Amino acid sequence: MATQELLLDPTGMEDGAQNSTLSPRPVSLRGLTIGLLDNTKPNATMLLNEIARELQDHHEAGESRLYTKDYFGTPLSQELLEQIAGECDVVITAVGDCGSCSAATVADGILLERAGVPTVSITSDSFLMSGAAMAAVQGFPGFDFYAVKHPMASLTADEVRERALTALPDVLRILGVEG
Structure with missing residues (x-):
């Protein structure tokens, strides 16, 4: 006789978590705290810092705070989610440059949106x-x-900056802020 086994959902999504509503978007970034969620992949920190610098220099964003995930291939922990949601007004998470980390980066963005924080998730094309x-x-x-254009891990600092500048209009669009 065949037995049935319980399957675990590897996405971290609980039953009934079908909310597809975005968090309220800011009118501007003036003075807002930007959370930067680094998934530990090479050049993620540099890409996030370059985007934050542009948002601060040209869009009056406030301070940025860098957070680092424990592992790139899974969604962020509940503890880190709560910390970021409590400390930041908007979040940018990056960089998904492989299959599992791209999926996890998108999952992070969705979890943060559901926690009330407008978020931009960045993967590679x-x-x-x-x-x-x-x-x-x-x-x-x-x-x-x-x-962003793939690859990210092997880029020089100048190439990462170029990718950040290319991403900026879409980061602003996703956040709902005019460029």
Whole structure:
């Protein structure tokens, strides 16, 4: 006789978490605290810091706070989620440059949105489908995220800055702020 086994959902999504409503968007970034969620992949910190610097220099954003995940391939912990949601007005999370980390980066953005924090998730274009699949699994198939040109890990500082500048208009668009 065949037995049934309980399957665990690897996405971290609880039953009934089908909320696909975005957090209220800010009118401007003036004075807002920017959370930067680094997933530990090479050049993620540099990309996030470059974007934050641009938002501060040209869009009057306030301070930025860098947070680092324990592991790139899973969504952020509940403890870190609560800390970020309590300390930041908007969040940028990056960089998904492989299948599992792209999916986790999108999951992080959705979890933060559901916690009330407008968030931009950044993956690389080679793993766009991974991110889109995670958004669908999370019950948020229309979740908008940005994909930088792949690869990211092997870039020089100047190349990372170029990717950050290229991403900026979409970061602003996703946050709902005029550029």
